[in-house]
Amino acid sequence: MTRNILASLMLLAGLTSSGCDKTALNFEPVAFEVFDLGGVDGSTFFIPGRPLADAIQYDRVGRPLVSSMLLNPFGLAKDKNYPDETKDIYNSAVPMRGWTPYSNQPYIQSNLGVWDSLDANCGNQAGAGAMPSQTRYAQLGDLFTDDRLWVDSSKSACIKYMAVEQKFLNVPTIDDCGGRSPAIDAIDQTYSLLVGQGATVSDGVAQDSDGVPSTSTFPFLKDAL
Secondary structure: OOOOOHHHHHHHOOOOOOOOOOOOOOEOOEEEEEEOOOOOEEEEEEEOOOEOOOOOOOOOOOOOOHHHHHHOOOOOOOOOOOOOHHHHHHHHOOOOOOOHHHHOOOOHHHHHHHHHHHHOOOOOOOOOOOOOOOOOOHHHHHHHHOOOOOEOOOOOOOOOOOHHHHHHOOOOOOOOOEOOOOOOOHHHHHHHHHHOOOOOOOOOOOOOOOOOOOOOOOOOOOOOO
């Protein structure tokens, strides 16, 4: 089933690109918690620290669209001082417990319900409950809140975005390692996942304008323009 929802997506999506706009030479240790998709926290360890940029973490390499399309894109959370405050707090949070509150309403789970309605078939989103309830979108909400890329290193094919997470949700999927290889159109696959199982949604952009990335030669992505 292919649905042309591009016009709706363009109206809803205020997409932004963000990253670290400052650099420094200082480093600090960062707490890292062992966590698995079964929801079991492990002990806290320390890994090499991130570069400090005025002591503020501006963003991280995680899943695309989470902060822009799921946290508070429709203004459902009213207790913020400025429109992007929710994104700033989420992006600066240290995993895992710093992310956890943003799965709940009025954040990611509430907005998953908005996306689920776009194909006029509520409840067909991955992991969604069959009947309306306060926790209908809890499973997918918790997975998106955990803003890390999961990879099954025992698999050799890597063409389906969030394949590991969807397998955890019992979504029929191919035998895939997940993650996000340069060949994956993660934006289209995210839109389709949000709208509902069986939907195929495109943003109309087949690839970056500066060329096709490599899947075999480091650093894989093309040089910045």
